[in-house]
Amino acid sequence: MLLIGNPGNRRTLGLQEARSRWGLKPAVLVTYLELLQAAEAGGEAISRLLASRLPQAEDQGLLIRLDAPGEQADVERSLIGLGAHDREGDDSLLPLSAAARRTGISAAEAALLPQEKGRITYPGQWFRGYCRLLAMISREVIRLWPKAVWVNAPEEVAVMFDKRACQQRLGACGIDIPRRLASGSAISCYEHMIREMEQDRMNRLFLKLATGSGASGVIAYQRHPLTGAEKAVTTIGIEQRDGMQILYNSGRLKQYADHATIRGLVDWLCGEGVHMEEWIPKAGIAGFSFDIRQLVVAGRACHRIARLSRSPITNLHLRNRRLAVEQTGLSTQHIERAALAAEAAMAAFPGSSVAGVDVLVRSGSRLPYIIDVNPFGDLLYGVLHEELNPYEWQMKP
Template identity: 55%
Template sequence: MAATASVQPYLLIGNPGNKRTLGLQAARQKLGLPPAIVLPYSDLLNRSIHLGESIRQAATNSQPLEGKPIIIRLEAPGENPLVERELIAWGAEFEGSRKDLTSGLSVTAAKALRLPEEYGRILYPGQWYRGYCRLLAELREAAQQSDSPIRWVNDPADVAVMFDKRRCQQLLSQNGVPTPAMPAPAGSIRDYESLLAAVQSSRMNRLFIKLAYGSGASGIIAYQRHPVTGSEIAITTIGVEQHNDEQLYYNSGKLQRYTDHATIRLIIDWLCREGAQIERWIEKDSIDGSSYDIRQLVVNGSPCHALARLSRTPITNLHLRNERRLITDGMLSAILKEQVEHTAVSALAAFNGSTVAGIDVLVQKKRGLTYICDVNPFGDLLYHAEHKGMNTYEWQMSLLQQ
């Protein structure tokens, strides 16, 4: 009987065939590593596979290298309508995950699974998040109960916190990581009226209002209010449609500018019901007339790949077809580049169980101070960025061989 090969099993929880999964598999092939064992989100959600059994099979089918645990990597669950609806359904049945901070719309599990595919529509984000937290907790428990030693690339408990911008900022602040100030404590602004009260008491007339569980610029508003006249401007990707006496909210994929009070109030009320992170609007530094921030990848406690995201608008997310630019010599001073990297590293260090994240760092105009905009546990899909001649996935896989 042939001897079982000694390898370090690598389990990848993700959506098969998407660019993230394919990118990681290509990197492993290039480096001579066996393919990752892909566990589809859809199969885990419908319970046709179970993580505990997959761990046992991986340990049985290979002879794990001595002292090397089975690695489990979580990938982004997005870009799959079936998985999105399954997570919303799971959220309908889950009562344990931070429901105190959201009173958003809900739908039964049965109706969630029958939701039609509507391109761009933002579907029950608070309930989706509760469902994802339920899945993350279940996966973490299954791994803990397995007999094999395992290591998460990013601990599911950390991923749950990173995905809630309020909880993430709270953790960062507790660890001394610079984040934008808030006009009121997280979760205390429940609607448009309480937002106005917070604006007046804090004198923060320019704010970023973010859907707590949003990504890719979905559910974000750059909001400003004149302190004397009360006139308002909201720059956002959020579109609103009326359908059968129901308000539908969607990610338009491009920025819209609202000035009418009624629409601004409607959108802010909805965001606050679903759960919103509200923070001071810090004016970003600029390059060639465009405001920018930095997506800095941190792996195993060290900075590596980085991109500048440039925009003529206040919102720099690359999903809005903003310019991506590699960090080249002379773009940032050596001191500022080091400061950006240090801030990003300190952000990931706040999460004891995680080793990889794309950290969004803004540089304040004129003052040069750095702040964390976002911590993305799946923020390593950076096109054309290289570090020591490797793309992001190749670099991460190469570290396994050290």
């Protein structure tokens, strides 16, 4: 097994521990930073790097896993540089042509970005760089090992990562998803959003940074149709520094009600790439609303956890509560329906076998809607299925 990831990453460590438990050889790790450094010299350098780690590898039986590229500042900065408008690159894996807009900073400016934990820096450009790297890796893997099997195909990882493209694919496959503002067409700015809200008669929206992870760049937005009074609950924090506005991921939710701030945030999201969808009320228990993170492996639903919050945003890293899905008050039938919806969502990605699928269970009807498909969504602490953790389950012989 070839593992592409970051050393010390919790997913990487979890996978290696699981392989050890089953008596399997450790996966051969090639780091994102090594690949990005090789990318500076072109595809042949990537081929040499990969071949040097697996000199005896044969096509048959070689499994390749892409892990999350986050949690390492050097990798983030290098990906932003690789996605710069003044760098040549293969944009064939960019799911949407709009994502290729020539905006952002130069490669030289990217190399000088400060390391500030939590700061949101050029996410659209970062994603373009990641897609370019995936295209290079995929091309060189085909050259070296044409019969190798990907856990998740690079081109499908790119689609899952872009919420606009992901929801577009799910909708085309008949999967129930929240209604998209303006039928999913690109929203260019705040005024455009308001016009489409009025036309679609939507007063409450979820705005999501299209290529964000976790709850980065998420806004639960509502606007009174008569008075125009508005409110935004979000993870985005704002700082003014030397006359410059800095955006960062806050560990606690922020609430904004002034028009200028909300307009600025929406315009920024539109510039980076935004997905806008109907705010569907979630099922609740004891004053908490919840959704379900359902892991799907090889087409079958397995590990799952309910994510509870008193706010509209349920991501667990925001200090929200976890609860076994069976303890939420959902009937066995509704739990099974949510699991089947997650399996159907993964069937839309036939080249991929592992993802954490986020399932919204509607208040009242208990109907499931797919709100996200996370190609790196298998990091579920303390959650077992048939007495195995997610990585043990995936590596089970």
